Amino acid sequence: MDAPANKISVQGLKAWFGKNEVIHGASLDIPDRSVLAIIGPSGCGKSTFLRCLNRMHELTPGAGSSGKMLLDDRDLYAASVDPVELRRRVGMVFQRPNPFPTMSIARNVSAGLRLNRVPGDHAEVVERCLRQAALWDEVKDRLDAPATGLSGGQQQRLCIARALAVEPEVLLMDEPASALDPIATAKVEDLIHELKQRYTIVIVTHNMQQAARVSDRTAFFYLGELVESGPTEKIFTNPSEQRTEDYVTGKFG
Amino acid sequence: MSPSHTDKTYERELKDLRERLLAMGGRVEAQLASAVKAVVERDPELASRVKKSDSDVNRLEVEIDDACRRLLALRQPAASDLRFIATALKIVVDLERMGDLAVNVAERAIDLCQAPSLGPVHDLESLAGMAQMQLKHALDAFVEGDVEKAREVMETDGFLDALYLKIFNDMLTRMMEDSRAIRRATSLMFAAKHLERFGDHCTNVAEMVVYMVRGTDVRHPRSRQLKST
Ligand SMILES: Nc1ncnc2c1ncn2[C@@H]1O[C@H](COP(=O)(O)OP(=O)(O)O)[C@@H](O)[C@H]1O
Numbered sequence: 389m390d391a392p393a394n395k396i397s398v399q400g401l402k403a404w405f406g407k408n409e410v411i412h413g414a415s416l417d418i419p420d421r422s423v424l425a426i427i428g429p430s431g432c433g434k435s436t437f438l439r440c441l442n443r444m445h446e447l448t449p450g451a452g453s454s455g456k457m458l459l460d461d462r463d464l465y466a467a468s469v470d471p472v473e474l475r476r477r478v479g480m481v482f483q484r485p486n487p488f489p490t491m492s493i494a495r496n497v498s499a500g501l502r503l504n505r506v507p508g509d510h511a512e513v514v515e516r517c518l519r520q521a522a523l524w525d526e527v528k529d530r531l532d533a534p535a536t537g538l539s540g541g542q543q544q545r546l547c548i549a550r551a552l553a554v555e556p557e558v559l560l561m562d563e564p565a566s567a568l569d570p571i572a573t574a575k576v577e578d579l580i581h582e583l584k585q586r587y588t589i590v591i592v593t594h595n596m597q598q599a600a601r602v603s604d605r606t607a608f609f610y611l612g613e614l615v616e617s618g619p620t621e622k623i624f625t626n627p628s629e630q631r632t633e634d635y636v637t638g639k640f641g
Numbered sequence: 642m643s644p645s646h647t648d649k650t651y652e653r654e655l656k657d658l659r660e661r662l663l664a665m666g667g668r669v670e671a672q673l674a675s676a677v678k679a680v681v682e683r684d685p686e687l688a689s690r691v692k693k694s695d696s697d698v699n700r701l702e703v704e705i706d707d708a709c710r711r712l713l714a715l716r717q718p719a720a721s722d723l724r725f726i727a728t729a730l731k732i733v734v735d736l737e738r739m740g741d742l743a744v745n746v747a748e749r750a751i752d753l754c755q756a757p758s759l760g761p762v763h764d765l766e767s768l769a770g771m772a773q774m775q776l777k778h779a780l781d782a783f784v785e786g787d788v789e790k791a792r793e794v795m796e797t798d799g800f801l802d803a804l805y806l807k808i809f810n811d812m813l814t815r816m817m818e819d820s821r822a823i824r825r826a827t828s829l830m831f832a833a834k835h836l837e838r839f840g841d842h843c844t845n846v847a848e849m850v851v852y853m854v855r856g857t858d859v860r861h862p863r864s865r866q867l868k869s870t
């Protein structure tokens with residue numbers, strides 16, 4: 389009860405690359421243990437928004453942001469916040485599965501722990517995360533095999549397991565299924581439903597049906613502007629903004 | 642007006658669905674007009690033709706149903722497109738029932754022709770005229786996405802109910818005055834009842850139009866209140 393209802397709160401976020409402002413003041417709340425989907429055409433700022441949430445955006449030379457970003461009601465940009473620790477709490481899964489090619493399946497999962505110098509052989513963590521990522525049954529007999537031998541869908545779930553190993557609270561996913569076949573996609577989507585019991589998830593997707601299937605809330609970005617955000621059911625049955633309506637019905641001008 | 646769909650085939654499929662619904666509405670409107678004409682002019686031939694034309698309406702219903710299912714499966718429609726197709730799926734059921742009611746009126750016409758006339762049936766004609774008008778306005782509201790017009794249809798329904806009640810009472814009086822009129826008066830009473838029901842289906846269509854345009858369901862406000870308390 390005393391946990392804040394909103395895991396993340398964004399107020400008036402602006403973001404830029406050099407002189408080019410690419411997000412023009414976005415405000416939005418993300419309830420704890422929910423899935424937010426971000427939709428919008430290419431270049432509208434979805435990935436940038438995501439990367440602001442774990443302060444990866446500022447790692448690009450010349451890039452910056454302003455506005456308020458709260459995680460558990462605490463300012464992400466406060467001087468006391470260690471960005472590295474923040475990125476542990478707010479994990480990220482990318483579009484292309486990117487397992488470490490020279491490492492085994494097990495070592496891929498525990499890579500984050502070893503980077504953070506957590507001692508031990510991590511066998512328990514590896515099993516727990518692979519189970520959570522719905523991959524355990526498929527790989528339990530070949531944990532020492534190279535990760536590159538897995539299929540694309542398995543590699544993506546491996547990357548999700550790797551992100552889970554450092555016990556994050558928020559998972560950011562940037563088009564996590566766009567390189568996957570329909571079966572692998574369904575597995576990742578099913579996994580998202582599972583994961584939201586424990587984590588707050590923000591997923592960027594080009595696939596509007598996917599947004600409709602996996603998310604509780606949807607945000608629509610257009611040309612760097614957050615046009616509308618709200619319950620997914622509302623966005624897809626009766627959006628408030630004409631531009632959202634045109635986008636979800638496939639009227640792209 | 643919002644821009645059209647980037648996928649022109651999809652745009653055409655939606656337009657086609659709209660046109661088919663209108664064509665079906667037009668058929669039903671004509672069926673009702675003929676059925677009532679058959680009663681007024683005591684024309685059993687015309688009444689039989691109405692009965693035969695019912696298969697056209699039924700065929701249109703099946704075609705429209707198929708088109709909606711295809712669109713849902715292949716296009717994953719959203720927002721106003723989704724509401725339009727959901728509306729089409731419901732309206733088609735009402736239109737088909739209205740066609741059946743027109744046939745029922747035609748059957749009464751055939752029955753009434755078996756015996757001498759009970760005299761002019763002005764009220765029944767008025768009721769039929771109102772029912773036709775309701776259908777026309779409901780369909781216009783649907784095509785134009787006109788919530789005001791849809792609301793007018795809903796409000797007008799009370800007049801049809803009142804006129805039906807008047808016919809009902811008049812026919813009861815006729816029966817009490819003359820027991821030989823019972824069969825014919827009953828037939829006219831039924832015909833009036835069918836017309837009144839026809840009007841109710843127009844109200845259904847109008848309610849769906851409000852949903853389609855606004856995205857809010859205006860049906861059964863009382864059951865909604867119960868649910869929320
Ligand atoms: N590293 C970068 N340097 C300069 N501009 C960038 C960089 N990454 C993205 N942009 C620009 O920022 C805008 C938003 O990009 P992005 O957030 O990647 O959009 P989306 O994920 O919605 O496709 C685009 O105009 C893009 O060109």
Ligand SMILES: [Mg+2]
Pocket residue numbers: 434435436562592
């Ligand atoms: Mg992107």
